[in-house]
Amino acid sequence: MSTDTAEVMKLKQINYKFYVIIVGCGKIGLEVAMRLSHIGFNVTIVEKDPSALSLLPEDYGGFAIIGDAAERETLKRAKADKCDLLIATTSDDPTNYFVSLIGAKIFGITNVISLVKNKENVALFEKSGIRAISPVNLAIETFERNILEGVESVAGDEK
Amino acid sequence: MIDVLVVDDERHVRKLLVKMISNAFECSPKEAENAEDALKMCEKERFDLITTDIKLEEIDGIEFIKRLRLRGVFTPILIISAYATPEDIAGACRFGPIDYLAKPFTQDELKKKIKGLLEYKKGSFERYLREAEGFIHSNIPGDLNKAEQIVRVMFSIMPSSPTPHYLMAEILEKRGNQELAEVHRNAAKALDVNEHGYSRGDEIETD
Numbered sequence: 001m002s003t004d005t006a007e008v009m010k011l012k013q014i015n016y017k018f019y020v021i022i023v024g025c026g027k028i029g030l031e032v033a034m035r036l037s038h039i040g041f042n043v044t045i046v047e048k049d050p051s052a053l054s055l056l057p058e059d060y061g062g063f064a065i066i067g068d069a070a071e072r073e074t075l076k077r078a079k080a081d082k083c084d085l086l087i088a089t090t091s092d093d094p095t096n097y098f099v100s101l102i103g104a105k106i107f108g109i110t111n112v113i114s115l116v117k118n119k120e121n122v123a124l125f126e127k128s129g130i131r132a133i134s135p136v137n138l139a140i141e142t143f144e145r146n147i148l149e150g151v152e153s154v155a156g157d158e159k
Numbered sequence: 160m161i162d163v164l165v166v167d168d169e170r171h172v173r174k175l176l177v178k179m180i181s182n183a184f185e186c187s188p189k190e191a192e193n194a195e196d197a198l199k200m201c202e203k204e205r206f207d208l209i210t211t212d213i214k215l216e217e218i219d220g221i222e223f224i225k226r227l228r229l230r231g232v233f234t235p236i237l238i239i240s241a242y243a244t245p246e247d248i249a250g251a252c253r254f255g256p257i258d259y260l261a262k263p264f265t266q267d268e269l270k271k272k273i274k275g276l277l278e279y280k281k282g283s284f285e286r287y288l289r290e291a292e293g294f295i296h297s298n299i300p301g302d303l304n305k306a307e308q309i310v311r312v313m314f315s316i317m318p319s320s321p322t323p324h325y326l327m328a329e330i331l332e333k334r335g336n337q338e339l340a341e342v343h344r345n346a347a348k349a350l351d352v353n354e355h356g357y358s359r360g361d362e363i364e365t366d
Contacts, residue, residue: 015182016175016266042175044263061174063263065241077241082265 016042020085021078023069023099025052028115029089037062044078069099072106080107088114093121100130161277162204163188166197166211166223167239172262176210176239176269183270194218198226205318206234208276213240213247221251228254233315235276239264256280280316287313288322295329306330321350 018041022033025047034057037043043062046069047053053064067074069088080086086103088096096114103109116122116132125132163180165188167173177188189206191197194215201209209227213220224236238251241262248259256279260272287309294306307330313323324347331340 016179019265037175040178042179042263042266056171058170059174060171061178062171063175064169064171065263079261079263079265082268 014040016040018042018084019079019082020044020087021046021075021080021083021103022087022089023047023096024088024090024115025049025055025064026089026091029087030055030057032087032089033062034060046074046078070095070102072102075099075102075107080109083107083109085109085111085113088112090115091117093117097121097125097128097130100125101128104129160184161186161207164191164197164200164206164209165189166191166194166209166215166220168192168212168215172212172239179266179269180210180273183266184273194220194223194226197223198230201227201230201232201234205232205315207280207317208237208273209234210237210239213238213243221247224251224254224257231311231315233312235280237272237276256283284313284316284320284322287316288326291326295326295333303330303333319350321347324350 020036020041020043022029022036022043023046025033025045029045029047033043033045037060045053045056045062045064046067047064048066048068050066053066056064065074065078067077069075069078069090080103083103086100086109088099088103090096090099093116096116100112100114104112111131112129113131113133114125116125116134117136119134119136122132122134122137161184163184163186165173165176165180167176170192173190173192177190180186180188189200191200194211195218197209197211211220211223215223218226220238220240227234227236233256235256235258236254238248238257238259239262240247240259243259243261251257251259256276258272258276260268291306291309291313294302294309306326310323310326310330313320313326317323324343328340328343328347331337331343
């Protein structure tokens with residue numbers, strides 16, 4: 001875990017007043033949950049597969065619920081009506097979309113962020129008011145930035 | 160500043176509870192993984208509040224509460240569980256003061272429940288105080304014994320309060336045990352940081 005910067009210290013004043021539900025306990029969901037709980041968010045992970053929860057590291061401080069988040073009952077159990085932020089991180093776009101929509105439309109969660117595997121789907125998510133994070137797009141952008149920076153430094157050297 | 164014990168077999172829930180409670184009430188809660196450890200800790204020290212899960216290994220939460228009460232520990236208890244059935248709660252409520260909070264919960268919900276329990280504790284302490292005073296000053300034989308029982312409960316509810324010691328001193332004095340009465344009076348004075356004396360005790364002191 002990184003040391004606490006001034007920014008993190010400021011965030012620590014969040015004091016667990018901010019309730020976050022994270023759907024999916026995969027590589028991404030797990031790490032996001034870890035980081036948010038470390039900062040001081042009140043975090044609940046919702047995961048279908050009980051064995052995935054055993055991957056939760058020792059210093060994770062938060063809840064874990066076993067269940068299918070695509071079922072309204074599961075989100076209700078996770079107290080989605082009190083939720084400030086919903087994060088969908090499963091590896092399946094339709095599931096993420098469905099969970100995000102239930103969260104936003106039925107439970108009235110204003111802040112919804114979703115992982116989007118297929119970049120073709122990003123537009124659909126955004127049209128529905130869901131903030132979409134596409135690993136493919138992020139990778140492409142990062143590549144592009146790195147390459148451009150490299151070109152700039154080469155161009156700078158030539159001057 | 161309150162002393163809290165958190166009993167839960169899930170490490171991450173325990174961790175979250177400790178963090179939330181320490182944030183909300185400026186204290187550093189102690190932790191126990193199972194009911195056995197918790198019972199041992201309750202023998203050694205008194206807590207103002209205990210939070211416990213129902214689903215615990217070996218001894219479950221309800222049994223834990225039963226055993227605590229049998230040992231004369233009447234600390235308010237907050238049951239925190241995802242799976243508690245209405246029957247569980249109803250069964251546990253006989254061992255009050257008890258409240259229930261479903262997992263997961265928000266910081267506000269937790270704070271409200273804890274505040275409620277602490278206030279209940281204060282309220283019941285005052286009720287006991289009045290009852291005990293009544294028994295101490297009645298001249299019916301046997302009432303002193305009743306007063307002593309109530310004072311013992313008061314000790315377990317608020318271990319760091321001087322009031323039960325003042326009351327105990329009164330009782331012992333009435334029985335003619337001056338020596339032990341003095342011990343309790345000194346203990347009361349030692350606990351009485353603000354030297355309030357015994358706030359409701361004017362009638363007792365002048366007796």
